[in-house]
Amino acid sequence: MDLTRIAGSRWAVEECFQQAKGQAGLDEYQVRDWRAWHAHITLSMAALAWIVVARNATTKGEPAATAGR
Structure with missing residues (x-):
């Protein structure tokens, strides 16, 4: 394994x-x-993933996903 990559x-x-x-x-x-x-770690990381995806979608001009869809 390459130490610099790690x-x-x-x-x-x-x-x-x-x-x-x-x-x-x-x-x-x-x-x-x-x-x-x-459970707390899993939910926190899932929430962060959702935040990042929503932020990236809104910066690209797409409408933000809502919970009702």
């Missing part, structure tokens, strides 16, 4: 976690149980 991918992962902390509430949970932590 080091470069670490930056992208760290950036993703920083965005999730600020926009999707990733840092707003106190760990009490593994299953609850896993």
Whole structure:
């Protein structure tokens, strides 16, 4: 494995976690149980993915997706 490629991918992962902390509430949970932590992480990352997709769609001029569709 190429060490520079791995080091470069670490930056992208760290950036993703920083965005999730600020926009999707990733840092707003106190760990009490593994299953609850896993559910919180999964929902936070799914929320961040939705935010990114919606943001990209609106910058391209497409209408934002709504929950009723």
